Amino acid sequence: MNQETAVRNDRDTTSHLPNNQIKVSARKVQVYYGDTHAIKDVDVDIEDRNVTAFIGPSGCGKSTFLRCINRMNDTIPIARVEGQILIDDEDIYDKRIDPVQLRAKVGMVFQKPNPFPKSIYDNVAYGPKIHGLAKNKSELNDIVEKSLRRAALWNEVKDRLQLPGTGLSGGQQQRLCIARAIATEPEILLMDEPCSALDPIATDQVEELIRELKGNYSVVIVTHSMQQAHRVSQKTAFFHLGNLVEYDDTETIFKNPKDERTESYITGRIG
Amino acid sequence: MTDAPATIADASASRSKGSLLEKDARTKKRNAAETRFKAYGIIAIGIGLAFLAALVFSIVRNGVPAFTQTYVTVPITLEAETLDPEGNRDPADISGVMTFAYSPLIQQGLQSALEEADVETDMSASDLTKMLSSSAENTVRQRVVSNPDLIGETEEFRLLASSRVDGYLKGRVERADLERDRNLDAAHLDIVDQLQEAGVVSRTFNMDFILGTDASDNRPEQAGIGASMLGSFFMMLVVLALALPIGVAASIYLEEFAPKNKFTDLIEVNISNLAAVPSIVFGILGLAAFIQFAGLPQSAPLVGGLVLTLMTLPTIIISTRASLKSVPPSIRDAALGVGASPMQAVFHHVLPLAAPGILTGTIIGLAQALGETAPLLLIGMVGFIASNYPEGVASGFLDPNSAMPAQIYEWAKRADPAFYERAWGGIIILLVFLLSMNLLAIILRRRFERRW
Ligand SMILES: Nc1ncnc2c1ncn2[C@@H]1O[C@H](COP(=O)(O)OP(=O)(O)OP(=O)(O)O)[C@@H](O)[C@H]1O
Ligand SMILES: [Mg+2]
Numbered sequence: 001m002n003q004e005t006a007v008r009n010d011r012d013t014t015s016h017l018p019n020n021q022i023k024v025s026a027r028k029v030q031v032y033y034g035d036t037h038a039i040k041d042v043d044v045d046i047e048d049r050n051v052t053a054f055i056g057p058s059g060c061g062k063s064t065f066l067r068c069i070n071r072m073n074d075t076i077p078i079a080r081v082e083g084q085i086l087i088d089d090e091d092i093y094d095k096r097i098d099p100v101q102l103r104a105k106v107g108m109v110f111q112k113p114n115p116f117p118k119s120i121y122d123n124v125a126y127g128p129k130i131h132g133l134a135k136n137k138s139e140l141n142d143i144v145e146k147s148l149r150r151a152a153l154w155n156e157v158k159d160r161l162q163l164p165g166t167g168l169s170g171g172q173q174q175r176l177c178i179a180r181a182i183a184t185e186p187e188i189l190l191m192d193e194p195c196s197a198l199d200p201i202a203t204d205q206v207e208e209l210i211r212e213l214k215g216n217y218s219v220v221i222v223t224h225s226m227q228q229a230h231r232v233s234q235k236t237a238f239f240h241l242g243n244l245v246e247y248d249d250t251e252t253i254f255k256n257p258k259d260e261r262t263e264s265y266i267t268g269r270i271g
Numbered sequence: 272m273t274d275a276p277a278t279i280a281d282a283s284a285s286r287s288k289g290s291l292l293e294k295d296a297r298t299k300k301r302n303a304a305e306t307r308f309k310a311y312g313i314i315a316i317g318i319g320l321a322f323l324a325a326l327v328f329s330i331v332r333n334g335v336p337a338f339t340q341t342y343v344t345v346p347i348t349l350e351a352e353t354l355d356p357e358g359n360r361d362p363a364d365i366s367g368v369m370t371f372a373y374s375p376l377i378q379q380g381l382q383s384a385l386e387e388a389d390v391e392t393d394m395s396a397s398d399l400t401k402m403l404s405s406s407a408e409n410t411v412r413q414r415v416v417s418n419p420d421l422i423g424e425t426e427e428f429r430l431l432a433s434s435r436v437d438g439y440l441k442g443r444v445e446r447a448d449l450e451r452d453r454n455l456d457a458a459h460l461d462i463v464d465q466l467q468e469a470g471v472v473s474r475t476f477n478m479d480f481i482l483g484t485d486a487s488d489n490r491p492e493q494a495g496i497g498a499s500m501l502g503s504f505f506m507m508l509v510v511l512a513l514a515l516p517i518g519v520a521a522s523i524y525l526e527e528f529a530p531k532n533k534f535t536d537l538i539e540v541n542i543s544n545l546a547a548v549p550s551i552v553f554g555i556l557g558l559a560a561f562i563q564f565a566g567l568p569q570s571a572p573l574v575g576g577l578v579l580t581l582m583t584l585p586t587i588i589i590s591t592r593a594s595l596k597s598v599p600p601s602i603r604d605a606a607l608g609v610g611a612s613p614m615q616a617v618f619h620h621v622l623p624l625a626a627p628g629i630l631t632g633t634i635i636g637l638a639q640a641l642g643e644t645a646p647l648l649l650i651g652m653v654g655f656i657a658s659n660y661p662e663g664v665a666s667g668f669l670d671p672n673s674a675m676p677a678q679i680y681e682w683a684k685r686a687d688p689a690f691y692e693r694a695w696g697g698i699i700i701l702l703v704f705l706l707s708m709n710l711l712a713i714i715l716r717r718r719f720e721r722r723w
Binding site: 070072075077100101103104105107108110112114115116117126127130131177180181183184 | 606607608619
């Protein structure tokens with residue numbers, strides 16, 4: 001599988017990090033909402049077992065691009081995606097690909113916490129149940145416990161697993177959504193501003209979790225917080241008006257950006 | 272920069288709002304407008320409540336008498352010579368004896384009842400029986416046929432009084448009204464007064480009105496709404512069994528799966544239009560499609576149910592779609608995001624959340640259908656005299672019957688004021704049904720929604 005390193009982006013040569021395998025590779029991706037051209041010609045390689053941050057001003061297309069990776073844009077009737085996105089060398093927009101199967105492999109945490117109006121337990125158990133990941137009740141219990149532990153929520157909810165997930169606080173709900181996403185054992189985890197509704201303490205916990213998840217997953221996180229991108233990610237992509245302006249190691253982007261738009265954005269001059 | 276402080280001072284002076292303790296002109300005007308608006312609202316509600324009170328009052332006043340009925344207790348000697356001439360108690364022979372053979376027995380019984388109550392009269396025996404319902408012979412005969420052992424005994428029978436006597440006890444009939452009446456005259460009423468004192472004539476709660484069958488024009492005292500209640504019941508079964516699954520399936524498809532194009536837009540517009548189509552149109556459609564084309568029997572609750580299904584479908588579809596729409600899209604995203612198929616997302620997450628709304632819509636649709644009369648006109652359920660109960664389930668669906676609102680309309684149409692009273696009584700029963708259905712809708716909604 002070393003061929004992926006061969007296709008890696010030129011900019012990676014400056015990387016001081018060990019070169020990772022490429023998990024997602026996007027080429028010439030265009031997204032249109034009706035006549036609006038929301039994503040223009042985006043090429044990006046997302047590494048396995050690493051955290052990639054998408055930053056950029058509001059409306060620049062970060063969420064749109066993120067939703068291309070698990071084909072959530074399919075649910076928007078007017079959205080149209082062109083170009084090529086490969087996950088493990090398979091074109092996910094190929095006719096033979098079933099988006100439902102794809103989404104089991106590419107988990108997603110949404111910007112706004114959206115737990116099911118069911119019990120905490122059922123929220124986490126739902127994915128494993130429909131994908132047949134547990135053979136019996138006790139295996140399912142294990143999955144639920146493990147996922148909640150990893151989402152740093154177990155201690156807070158272990159005594160009330162049967163209570164509604166919607167009754168948790170905003171931060172707890174977001175961690176519940178993260179637990180739900182990792183319970184299905186995805187290989188890629190997409191997180192759209194997972195901390196925008198969280199207080200600093202919960203943010204800390206989620207960031208800690210992301211750092212930990214990095215060991216097994218390829219994590220993509222959209223964030224408006226430069227500090228957060230800096231803290232958790234190894235790679236950063238800067239989007240502007242639908243273009244991918246710059247994509248490089250996080251250190252490079254923050255210390256030594258090549259494009260002046262990137263520089264103005266991270267120093268707070270545009271945005 | 273030198274005049275800056277002055278400008279600020281000027282600005283703050285002109286911006287001064289004055290004392291908050293005094294209302295300025297604009298505030299006064301605003302408050303007055305608000306007070307006026309509140310007054311209009313209260314007046315509107317008052318008018319509404321007044322109408323409601325008038326409605327309830329008149330329904331109760333006119334309808335409650337229908338729930339009581341006047342009976343005459345008559346001891347009748349069931350002579351064996353008349354009722355079983357052969358003397359062998361053969362059921363075939365006994366049922367061969369027609370009702371008119373019972374008339375003399377009833378006349379005798381009534382006379383002895385009068386004697387016992389010490390009522391003196393020179394009225395002839397056959398004249399006296401005009402106080403009784405013309406159903407009396409049949410009542411006695413049926414009791415004898417079902418129990419031949421009674422023959423030869425003297426039995427007490429509670430026979431229905433005629434509707435005039437009943438009306439007299441209820442205050443509907445006055446002596447003056449009887450001047451032109453061919454059946455009853457004031458002398459009868461004097462006897463009724465005395466008999467009532469002696470306890471022979473009494474007015475009691477009338478279960479037969481609720482459970483009984485309809486009767487022909489000259490026997491209002493015997494008419495009940497029970498048979499048409501069954502007709503309505505079987506119609507509602509048809510509506511529920513067809514409209515709910517079809518309506519919910521159609522709405523789920525349209526709302527969650529259908530592509531948005533001209534064709535589905537057209538369907539959508541048509542459904543909204545159908546909801547506004549007058550119900551009589553569905554009636555004539557039912558007549559053409561189900562009776563004339565498909566050859567289903569006239570006046571049958573099955574056909575009524577089918578017609579009402581057509582009528583209820585748009586209501587159910589519209590309310591189901593509204594409740595599906597009200598489920599936040601984030602729930603669908605969440606389900607799809609963990610890899611649920613669109614169908615799993617709908618059935619596991621969206622539908623349970625929409626269920627209270629769907630249930631409420633369905634019950635409201637059913638309640639509407641229950642009270643609908645116009646389409647039943649055209650398929651022959653109005654005007655049909657439901658004088659028999661259906662014999663079993665198949666007969667309940669297929670044999671001619673009436674329905675509650677059709678029955679009420681039918682009664683209101685008949686000349687005798689005794690029927691008019693029954694129409695009001697029927698309305699009370701219908702309203703009890705409708706109110707309990709609405710209550711059920713509210714309870715279900717509360718129950719399901721309280722879960723989270
Ligand atoms: N469902 C939609 N229909 C039409 N246009 C959309 C839709 N979603 C997004 N867009 C448009 O696409 C562009 C990119 O939107 P997107 O949501 O990807 O931005 P974003 O970078 O995630 O912004 P934010 O940081 O505010 O979340 C915007 O101009 C937006 O108006
Ligand atoms: Mg966004």
